[in-house]
Each structure stands twice: as C-alpha cells, then as structure tokens.
Amino acid sequence: MTPNSIILIMMNPTLGAMARDNNVATTRRGFITTAGAGAAALAGCSSLQPSSGEYPSQNITYIVPFSQGGGTDTYARKIMPQVSNEMDNGIAIENVPGAASLKGTAEILRAKPDGYTFGGFNPPSTPISYLVYQLEWDITSGMPVCTYARTPYGIFANPEHNIEGLKDLVERYQSGEFTKFAGLGRGGIVNLAAIAMKNEYDLNYEQYVAYDGAGPAIKAAVSGEVPVVATTDTAAQSAVESGDLEAVSILSSDGSSVFPEAQSPSDAGFSSIDYIGQLTRCMFLPAETPTDIRDTLAESIKAALQTDEVQTWSEETGNAVEYGSHERAKKALEDSINTIPDRIDMSKIRS
Amino acid sequence: MTDISILLNAIEMVFSWPGIALIILGVIIGVIGGSLPGVGGALTLAIAIPFTIQLESVNAIIFLIGAYNGVMYGASISAILFNVPGSASAAATTIEGYPMARGGRAVDALTISAVSSSIGDFLGGVAILAILPALVTIVLMFGTPEYFLVAVLGLALIIVVSEGDFLRDAMAGGFGVMLATVGVAPMLPTSRYTFGQLGLYNGINFVAALIGIFAVSEMLRLSKQGGTISRGGDIDIGGSVLSGFRTVLSKPITLIKSSVVGLLIGAIPGSGGSVSTFVAYGEAKRASKNPEKFGNGAEEGIIATESSNNATVSGSLIPTLTFGIPGSTTTAVLIGALMLHGIRPGPALFSSQINLTYSIFVSLVACSFIILVLGLLVVRWAGYLTTVNTSVIIPIIIVLSVLGAFSLNSNYFDVFVVLTLGIIGYFMQSYDYSLVAFLLGLILGPIAEENLARSLELSNGSLDIFFATPLRLLLVVATVAIVVGPYLGPMLKQQFGITSEV
Numbered sequence: 094m095t096p097n098s099i100i101l102i103m104m105n106p107t108l109g110a111m112a113r114d115n116n117v118a119t120t121r122r123g124f125i126t127t128a129g130a131g132a133a134a135l136a137g138c139s140s141l142q143p144s145s146g147e148y149p150s151q152n153i154t155y156i157v158p159f160s161q162g163g164g165t166d167t168y169a170r171k172i173m174p175q176v177s178n179e180m181d182n183g184i185a186i187e188n189v190p191g192a193a194s195l196k197g198t199a200e201i202l203r204a205k206p207d208g209y210t211f212g213g214f215n216p217p218s219t220p221i222s223y224l225v226y227q228l229e230w231d232i233t234s235g236m237p238v239c240t241y242a243r244t245p246y247g248i249f250a251n252p253e254h255n256i257e258g259l260k261d262l263v264e265r266y267q268s269g270e271f272t273k274f275a276g277l278g279r280g281g282i283v284n285l286a287a288i289a290m291k292n293e294y295d296l297n298y299e300q301y302v303a304y305d306g307a308g309p310a311i312k313a314a315v316s317g318e319v320p321v322v323a324t325t326d327t328a329a330q331s332a333v334e335s336g337d338l339e340a341v342s343i344l345s346s347d348g349s350s351v352f353p354e355a356q357s358p359s360d361a362g363f364s365s366i367d368y369i370g371q372l373t374r375c376m377f378l379p380a381e382t383p384t385d386i387r388d389t390l391a392e393s394i395k396a397a398l399q400t401d402e403v404q405t406w407s408e409e410t411g412n413a414v415e416y417g418s419h420e421r422a423k424k425a426l427e428d429s430i431n432t433i434p435d436r437i438d439m440s441k442i443r444s
Numbered sequence: 445m446t447d448i449s450i451l452l453n454a455i456e457m458v459f460s461w462p463g464i465a466l467i468i469l470g471v472i473i474g475v476i477g478g479s480l481p482g483v484g485g486a487l488t489l490a491i492a493i494p495f496t497i498q499l500e501s502v503n504a505i506i507f508l509i510g511a512y513n514g515v516m517y518g519a520s521i522s523a524i525l526f527n528v529p530g531s532a533s534a535a536a537t538t539i540e541g542y543p544m545a546r547g548g549r550a551v552d553a554l555t556i557s558a559v560s561s562s563i564g565d566f567l568g569g570v571a572i573l574a575i576l577p578a579l580v581t582i583v584l585m586f587g588t589p590e591y592f593l594v595a596v597l598g599l600a601l602i603i604v605v606s607e608g609d610f611l612r613d614a615m616a617g618g619f620g621v622m623l624a625t626v627g628v629a630p631m632l633p634t635s636r637y638t639f640g641q642l643g644l645y646n647g648i649n650f651v652a653a654l655i656g657i658f659a660v661s662e663m664l665r666l667s668k669q670g671g672t673i674s675r676g677g678d679i680d681i682g683g684s685v686l687s688g689f690r691t692v693l694s695k696p697i698t699l700i701k702s703s704v705v706g707l708l709i710g711a712i713p714g715s716g717g718s719v720s721t722f723v724a725y726g727e728a729k730r731a732s733k734n735p736e737k738f739g740n741g742a743e744e745g746i747i748a749t750e751s752s753n754n755a756t757v758s759g760s761l762i763p764t765l766t767f768g769i770p771g772s773t774t775t776a777v778l779i780g781a782l783m784l785h786g787i788r789p790g791p792a793l794f795s796s797q798i799n800l801t802y803s804i805f806v807s808l809v810a811c812s813f814i815i816l817v818l819g820l821l822v823v824r825w826a827g828y829l830t831t832v833n834t835s836v837i838i839p840i841i842i843v844l845s846v847l848g849a850f851s852l853n854s855n856y857f858d859v860f861v862v863l864t865l866g867i868i869g870y871f872m873q874s875y876d877y878s879l880v881a882f883l884l885g886l887i888l889g890p891i892a893e894e895n896l897a898r899s900l901e902l903s904n905g906s907l908d909i910f911f912a913t914p915l916r917l918l919l920v921v922a923t924v925a926i927v928v929g930p931y932l933g934p935m936l937k938q939q940f941g942i943t944s945e946v
Contacts, residue, residue, distance in 0.1 A: 160853075161490045162770070162780025170784055174497065189854050192645030193628070196855070199642060225633045226645075273902065280633025302901050303631055305894060308768035308789070309713065315767075315791070316584040318902065328768070331790020409786035442633060 148208055148386050152183040156204075156212030158197020158219070160190040164325070164412075165213055168242060168374065171406050172414075175397035180389075193222035193281070202235045206379040208386035211238060215372040216422075217429035218282045224430070224439055225280045233430055235377035239391045240417030240425065241398060242374040245345035246286060247355060249329045249338040250321040251314055259294070259342040259361040262321065266297045274298035275310050275319035280442050283323045286344060286369045288437050294363050314338060325372070326351040327411045344370030351411040368432040373417075373425035391419060451573065454802035458506060458810050466503055467510040467807050471814045474514020475822070479521035481528040481659050481844050484651060485774030487851060488515050493781050501785035502800060506807040508781050512774060513811040516757050517561045517819065520750055524553045525673065525829055526841060528659040531772065532650070533753050535883050536721035538658065539605060540738065540745030545673060547741050551827035555688025556743055558819025560699065560750035563692070565812035567703040568755030572762075573805050579711070580794050583766050586712050588902060589909050592895035593919035594712050595888045598719035600926040602881040604726030610930075613878040620885025621892075623648050630894035631901075643857040650886055651773065652849045652858040653865050657879050659845045660866025665873065666834040673830040673837065685823060691743050698728050698744055699751050706752030710759025710771075715891045717760040717771035722884070724752035726926070754815075758808055765793050765801060 155173055159165045169186050177184040189197035197212060198219050204210035223232045250256045256265070265271050274296070276283030284303065290296040302319055304310035307328035314322040315337040322329075322338075326349040332338040333352070340355040346365045348357060359365050376394065378387055395416045397403060407414045433439075457463055470492070477488025492511050496504035519530030524541030537557065544553035572579070586594075599617060606613040626637045627647025638644040666673065692699065702724035709720035728748035729738045738745055763769040768789035770776035779789055787793070793801045829837070849862040869879055903909035910916055 160773070160776060161486065162776040162778070162783075164783075167780050167783045170493070170780075187854065190646070191853055191855060192642040193633075196642045196645070226635070278633075279631055300901050300904070302898060304898070305630070306769070308763075308770070311790075312583070312713070312763075312767040312769060313587065316587055318587045327788065331788050331792040332767075335791035335795050337791050406784075406786055410783065410788060412783075 148389060149180055149182040151209060152185055153180075153208070154185045154187050154210045156197050156201050156210065157186060157188050158190060158194040158201070158212065158214055159188065161188050164244065164327070165215065165374070168412065168414075169213065171412075172241065172394070172397055172403055175400045175403055176390075176393050178400075179393040179396045192226070194219045195222050195226065195228065198223075198232065199228075199230060201377055202230070202232070202379055204379045206236075206382040208378065208382055208390065211376060211378045211390065213241075213374060213376045215244075215374045216425040217285075217369055217433060218372055220426060220429035221280070221282055221285055221433060224434060225442055233426055234380045235426075236380055236382050236387055237419040237422035237426065238376040238378055238387055239394055239419055240373050240375045240415070240422045241394060242412065242414050243345070243347065244325050244327065244372040244374065244413070245343050245347070245349045246283060246323055246370055246372075247326050247329060247343040247349065247352065248321055248323050248341040249311070249314060249333065250341050251317060252336065252339045253317075254320055256321070256339075256341050258356055259358060259363065262341055263294050263296050267295060271320045272299040273302050273319050274300070275302045275304060275313055275322040277304060277307065277310060277324065279303045282369060282372070285433065285437055285442070286323060286366065288442075289366050289369050290358075292436070293366065294358070311338065330411050347371070350413045368428055368436070373422070375422035375425060377422070387419060450799055450802050451806070453799065454806040457502065457803055458806045462503060463506055463807070464810065466499070466507040467810050468814055470507040470510025470512075471514035471517075471811055471818060474511035474516075475518040475521070475815075475818060476514075477511070478515035478518025478530045479826075480518075481522045481526060481530070481655065481841050481848065483844070483848055484530050485512065485515040485519070485772070486651075486777045487848070489774060489777040489781065493777070493784065496781065496785070501787060502803055504785050505782065505787065505800065506803060508778060509804055509807050510811055510814070512778060513565065513754070513757050513808060513815065514818075515774060516754055517558070517750075517815050520557045520561065520753065521554065521822070521826055524557060524746075525550060525826060526659065526837070527662040528841065528845075529654060531774070532654065532718040532883065532887050533721045533756055534749075535654070535658070535880055536605070536725045536749040537746060537753070539725065539880060540742050540749070542662075543739070543741035544743075544746070545830050548830075549741065550673075550830040551685060551823050552688045552691070552743070553741075553746055554823035554826055555685045555820065556692055556746045557750045558816060558823060559689055559692040560702075560747045561754040562812045562816035562819065563699055564703045564706060564751030564754035565757065565815060566809055567700065567751070568707045568758035569805055569809035569812065571704075571707055571755075572758045573802070573809070576798075576801065576805065577794065579762050580766050580791055582711060583713065583763050585915060588895050589899045589912070589916055590919065591713065591715065592892055592899050593910060593916055593923065594709075594719060595715045595892035595895065597919055597923045597926065598715050598722065598884060598888045599892065600923045601719065601722045601726055602878070602884055603927060603930060604729065605722060605880045605884075606878060609876065612876060613881040616872060616877040616879070617881040617885035620882040620887075621889030622885075623653070624650075624886050624889040625893075630890055631897040641857070643855045646853075647890070648861055648886070649849075649852055649855070649858050650883075651852055652861040653886055654883060655845045655849055656862035656865030657869035657872075657882060659841055660862060661869030661873060661879070663838045663841050664866060664870040667838055670834060672833055685820060688823075692747055695744060695747050698731070698747050701727060701731075702748040702752040703755040706755030707759040710752075710756030711762040712759075713763035713767075713769045713771060715888055716763075717756055717775075718884075718887050720756045720759065721749045721753050722880075724748040754812075758805065761804065761808075765789050765804070766791060 157166045157169050173184045198214045201212035307324045310322045313319045340352045343349040343355040398414045477483050519534035520537045523529040523534045523537040527542040529535040541553045602617045705724040706720045760771040764775045849858040
C-alpha cells in the first residue's frame with residue numbers, strides 16, 4: 094500500500110478506494126480489485142500478505158523512478174491499465190523519484206523477487222546516472238522483462254539559422270559561427286551525447302548550456318538564447334509543427350517515427366552513436382525472480398501494447414511503442430554500462 | 445486578436461453538459477485536496493487523473509483545470525485556518541489570514557479569500573482570453589538572465605514581508621537559501637551534503653519544508669497555549685460573510701492591481717508562480733493608507749494575495765502550455781495529464797490546437813463563479829474549525845503532515861525534514877525570525893543559483909548580460925528600489941521636507 098493511499102483511507106473508506114485508484118491502473122476489474130483491497134486494508138491489512146500459488150494472486154506494484162507527469166510516468170499510466178486488463182489483476186503505479194532515477198531503480202532491484210514488484214527505467218539514461226555517481230550496488234543485477242518503447246534524441250535548431258543537416262551544423266561550429274550547444278542537465282544523456290559528438294564528429298562547441306528539462310531548453314532555442322538544442326523527438330514535436338524549430342538530425346540509426354524524414358548521423362556520413370542517441374524504455378524485475386513470472390508479465394505487456402487504447406494514443410502523441418524481448422532489454426542495459434565509459438571520459442563529467 | 449468564433453465554441457462547450465458538471469466536480473475535489481494540510485495540489489491532481497482516462501480529452505482537461513483552480517483556492521483555507529499553506533503562493537496568505545483567524549475573524553478572512561479568489565480568477569481568465577495569441581511572445585521575452593533577476597527580486601521581497609528586524613529576516617532567508625544547497629548541484633553532477641544517501645540527492649523537498657516550518661511549528665505553539673485557534677470568542681457567521689463581501693468590493697483598485705500582478709508575474713517561468721502573491725502583497729502594503737495594520741490581520745493583505753493567487757493560475761498556465769515548463773509540482777502533474785490525453789504542450793497549442801487552449805481559459809472563467817458559490821458555502825462550516833479545541837486539531841494536522849510528507853516521494857527523509865523543520869520553525873518564530881522569508885529563500889535560492897550559473901555560461905562569465913536589455917534593467921532597478929526603498933524613502937522625505945521648509 095502506498096502512502097498516498099494510507100492518507101485517504103484513514104479519512105474515509107470511499108476516498109480510500111479513490112486513493113488506491115490514484116496509483117492503480119484503472120480498469121473496471123482493476124478498480125474493483127483495488128477497492129476491495131482498500132476495504133481489506135481497513136479490516137486489518139490482510140490483503141497485503143504475500144500468497145503462494147498461481148501468479149498473479151495479489152496486486153502488483155509498478156515502480157516509476159520519476160515524478161508524476163514525466164515521460165516514463167505517462168507511458169506507465171497509459172500502458173499499465175491495459176496490462177492490468179490482460180492479467181485481470183490490479184497494478185499499482187508508484188512514483189519513487191529522486192537521485193536522477195537511481196532511488197526508484199534501487200527499489201526495483203532490491204524488492205522481493207516474487208513478481209509483485211517491478212518497474213521501468215531507460216538505458217542509457219539511468220545507467221549514465223549510475224556511472225556518474227559511482228554507486229556500490231550492481232545495476233545489471235536486475236532481471237530484464239522486455240522493452241516497450243524507443244525514444245530517439247535529436248538536434249533541433251531555430252529555423253532562422255537555415256542549418257542544412259548535421260554536416261552543415263558541424264562546419265558552423267568549426268567556423269566559430271556557433272559556440273553554444275544546449276541540452277538537458279549536466280551529466281545526463283544529452284550532455285554525454287554532446288561530448289560524444291564533440292569527440293567523434295568534431296562538433297566543436299565551446300560551451301554546453303544545460304537546462305532543467307526539455308521545455309526550458311526548447312524555449313531557449315525558440316527565443317534565440319541558444320542556436321540549437323538536443324532533446325527527445327517527442328518533446329520537440331510541437332515546436333517543430335508550429336514552425337518555431339526544425340529538426341537537424343535524429344541521433345538514432347533507427348530513425349524517428351515523429352520525424353521520419355530527418356537524417357541520422359550515419360545518413361550524413363558520420364559514425365553511429367546509437368549507444369547514447371536514444372532511450373530504450375525497459376522493464377525490470379528484481380534478480381532471481383522465477384522466469385515463468387517474467388514470461389507471464391512480458392506476454393501481458395506485449396498484448397497490452399497491441400490494444401487499440403495504446404496504439405491510438407501512440408499515434409496521436411508520437412510516443413512510439415515497440416515491444417522487445419528480455420534479451421533486448423538486457424543488451425540495452427549492458428551496452429550502456431560497457432560502451433559509455435569506453436567512449437567518454439566519465440571523470441570529466443564529474444568536474 | 446481573439447478569434448470570436450473559436451471563443452464562442454469554447455464557451456458553448458464549457459458551459460454545456462457535461463463540461464460544466466465536470467468543472468464543478470473538479471473544483472470541489474480541488475478545494476478538498478488543496479485545503480487538507482499535507483495533501484496539496486500535485487497529489488490531488490494525481491488522484492484525479494485516473495478518473496479522466498475514459499473521458500474525452502477536452503472534458504478531461506477542463507475537469508483537471510477545475511481541480512487545479514480548486515486546489516489554488518483550497519490552499520488558502522488551511523493557510524487561514526491553521527497557518528498551513530498548501531502551496532508556495534498561499535504562504536503569503538498566512539501573513540494576514542492566520543492572525544485574522546486567531547482574532548476570531550476566520551469567517552471574515554475566508555469570505556474575503558473566496559470573493560477575492562473568484563474575482564482574481566475572473567479577471568485573469570478574461571484578460572488572458574483577450575491577449576491569448578500574444579502570449580507566446582510574452583513568454584519568449586523572459587530568458588535565463590530574466591529568470592535569475594526575477595528570483596533575486598523575489599528574494600528582495602523578504603524586506604517587504606518583513607514585520608520586524610530586517611536583518612533577522614534576511615538571516616532566515618539566507619538559512620533557506622543555504623538549506624536549498626543540499627542535494628545534487630543544479631549545473632554539475634556534484635552532490636552537496638548528501639552523505640552518500642540517495643534520499644538526499646534531490647535535496648530538501650520544499651513541500652515537506654513548507655509543511656514542517658508552518659504546520660508542525662504552529663501545532664507545537666498551539667499545544668502550549670491550549671484552548672481553540674480562535675481567541676476572539678463567538679463568531680458571527682452570517683454577518684461576517686456579508687461584511688467580508690463588502691470589504692472586498694470596497695477595494696477595487698487593490699483587486700485589479702493584484703490580479704494584473706498575479707497574471708503577469710505568474711506567467712514568468714521559473715519563480716513567477718511563487719513570487720506573484722508576495723509582489724501583490726508588497727504593493728498592497730505600500731499603497732495602503734494603514735500599512736501599520738499589515739502583519740496583524742489586514743484585510744487588504746488577503747484581498748491582494750488571494751486575487752493575485754488565482755490570477756496566477758491563468759498566468760502560470762502560459763509557460764506550461766506554450767513550452768511545457770512547469771512552474772510547480774502541480775503544473776508538472778498537469779503536463780503529464782495533458783500528455784496522457786494526447787495533448788503535447790508546445791507552441792502548437794497556440795496555433796493548430798488553439799480551440800483547446802480557449803476551452804482551458806474559458807473554463808478558468810467558469811471556475812470563478814463556482815469558487816464564489818462553493819467558497820461562500822464552505823466558510824460557514826470552515827469557520828467553526830477555529831472554535832474546535834486544539835487537542836483535537838493538533839493530532840489530525842500532525843498525522844496528515846507526516847503522511848503527506850511521506851507520500852510526496854515515498855522518501856523517509858521528507859518525514860525527517862517535516863519534523864526537524866517543525867522544531868526549527870517553532871524556535872524561529874519564538875525569536876521573531878520570519879518563516880515566510882525562510883520559505884522564499886528555500887524556493888528561490890536554487891532558481892537563482894541555477895540561472896546565475898547558466899547566464900554566466902551564456903555570457904562567458906560577463907555580468908553585462910544582466911544589463912543588456914531594457915527589461916533586465918527594469919528588473920534590476922525594481923530590485924534595488926525594493927531593497928533601498930524603506931531606508932532611502934524616509935531619508936528623501938525628510939530631506940525634501942527640510943528643503944521645503946527652508
């Protein structure tokens with residue numbers, strides 16, 4: 094039971110059911126399950142005891158290591174109701190933000206390996222935070238369940254600069270016309286992608302200007318405070334549609350469903366930086382969870398991604414959904430942990 | 445210019461079934477959530493979001509806008525009754541509201557708050573509908589250097605809210621700024637004072653600090669005094685509602701001025717939403733014929749803070765909708781809700797999807813009427829809470845505060861923050877250190893730090909960037925005027941007086 098639930102259950106049993114619903118994927122069946130769970134909690138928390146036998150037989154908690162309202166949270170709130178439907182079982186979404194997603198990730202990996210707690214984090218973003226802060230626990234110890242989406246990063250520019258592709262952009266930095274490159278927080282994925290481009294493409298910016306979130310960074314590029322900004326394709330979508338920004342390059346060789354015409358670095362004759370040019374959104378269970386539980390979850394997620402609800406939302410918003418096996422999630426995580434320190438001097442990031 | 449046909453469509457949609465019912469429901473839920481100490485806006489909206497999944501996206505959004513607006517008004521109820529502001533912007537309302545409640549005039553204060561909030565909502569909504577197409581330009585005028593200067597201006601406002609010794613309050617503000625340095629630095633992945641604890645990487649949560657410094661410290665104080673919150677004897681419920689109504693309407697200039705301040709300053713991304721109510725309060729105090737009443741339950745103070753607070757809702761939606769820049773945790777959740785319903789905040793909301801944007805602001809105008817009716821219904825009952833013995837009130841508030849703090853991020857450090865700052869706040873208040881000044885420091889310190897660092901990155905280390913445009917110069921002059929005004933003003937007056945006598 095999450096603390097949000099506790100507060101309201103204490104005040105009123107009806108509100109208690111609402112409180113559960115705050116965190117529980119809302120399907121008719123899921124809601125009934127959780128409302129029942131709220132009542133049981135009032136009667137002595139009997140429903141909270143783990144049970145053995147067929148899986149699932151009690152509510153599942155899905156940990157989002159980010160705040161409410163972020164991209165990972167939005168995906169969870171759209172997909173989990175459908176997973177709940179597929180499993181005919183309530184799924185509570187719990188946001189555990191903090192420490193650049195490491196706090197929630199640690200909670201996922203340290204949970205009891207019974208299949209009733211799992212969560213999502215996104216290589217290479219969380220692994221980068223893990224590498225930057227040099228933590229003692231092993232982020233690769235978790236059991237990958239699947240991948241459910243891919244979010245490519247891109248470079249976007251104010252149209253007044255008339256930038257014609259990545260090659261032109263690199264030349265303009267080399268000529269000194271541009272000196273600043275904007276992105277998200279220092280030590281994060283965009284900062285590292287910029288360093289990778291500096292190392293591998295000679296994108297010679299003098300100053301990396303870090304913004305606190307995609308919105309402020311995009312606004313800075315639109316207002317002319319900085320010439321270009323790197324952010325996710327979906328975050329820049331609205332500003333590109335309105336003509337305030339234009340896509341220069343999408344940093345993934347797999348391209349972008351939002352900007353299918355935009356060229357990738359490989360298209361422009363540069364080496365690929367896929368290891369850092371896109372988020373692979375993955376779900377993980379704690380280590381040593383039985384593999385049949387992982388497979389049950391993975392199948393339900395796969396089916397949930399195919400539902401009309403999720404597909405329509407995906408088409409409307411550009412938030413691509415793509416199912417990938419647990420091997421793919423494992424590869425995404427291990428690639429991040431192994432490749433990034435090879436290509437980028439992490440000690441410089443910390444100073 | 446406003447497109448009349450789109451506006452009429454929006455009005456028709458909002459005021460027809462089920463639009464209006466959803467707004468009413470949203471406002472009710474928002475008022476309940478906002479007025480419960482420790483629950484607050486972000487959690488209320490997060491609770492409401494799953495219920496919107498089956499709704500059409502426009503209906504879902506206007507329902508959530510109703511809830512957001514309700515939260516902003518509801519936050520003032522707990523600020524007035526228990527000295528517990530539900531949000532940063534409601535903290536300004538505690539300055540005058542709580543002394544009124546303690547003086548047995550809770551119903552007066554709540555009525556003034558309801559009427560002012562409603563009018564602020566109405567003026568804010570109407571004004572923004574009139575200038576909607578120009579709003580993106582206004583947001584673009586404010587960049588990193590302006591964010592820094594607005595944050596510094598907000599810190600300078602400590603002098604305005606200061607009720608006694610400015611140096612003490614500056615120290616309280618400085619303590620807030622210093623406490624805000626805990627966590628990962630804003631511009632470098634360097635952790636400060638985290639002692640290797642992941643729970644401290646995100647620093648001191650300001651909502652937890654808000655709950656601790658105001659709610660817990662006040663409960664400690666009340667526990668020593670016993671009795672009831674109201675020390676003014678019996679409350680005249682009927683008469684007070686009427687007199688509260690008259691009071692607000694007798695101050696049209698304060699109302700309009702504060703609403704404009706709320707709208708414009710609230711639209712500044714970053715610290716605008718937190719600063720606007722304090723600016724309005726400061727201006728009301730400056731312009732008042734009875735400035736000495738401020739700090740002891742001045743009605744004008746509540747009119748200013750509450751009308752600007754609700755006009756800030758309209759203002760703060762501008763950066764939220766134009767670029768997805770959340771001004772608070774509540775608007776961050778609102779952005780998530782928009783995305784969940786297939787609406788991505790961005791400039792397109794002001795071009796191809798302008799219909800939806802008009803509906804959002806028309807629903808804000810609708811909210812103003814609902815808040816008025818609901819607010820006036822609630823005051824009658826809420827006022828009685830100040831006559832309940834504190835032995836009943838204190839445990840409830842403490843439990844809600846602790847649970848509310850834990851529910852923020854499921855982080856035990858937030859609970860420690862609530863309890864520790866509760867005790868610190870108790871002693872700060874006992875020795876006349878301003879809690880509001882502390883809060884301003886805690887909220888604005890990190891914003892100032894981050895934007896100072898980024899501004900200097902943009903200017904290659906030159907401070908000239910802060911004087912480069914007329915807008916920045918204006919902000920610098922305003923800040924200097926606020927800081928030196930109280931000292932220089934009387935000196936100039938004296939000089940001028942002596943000269944004229946000569």
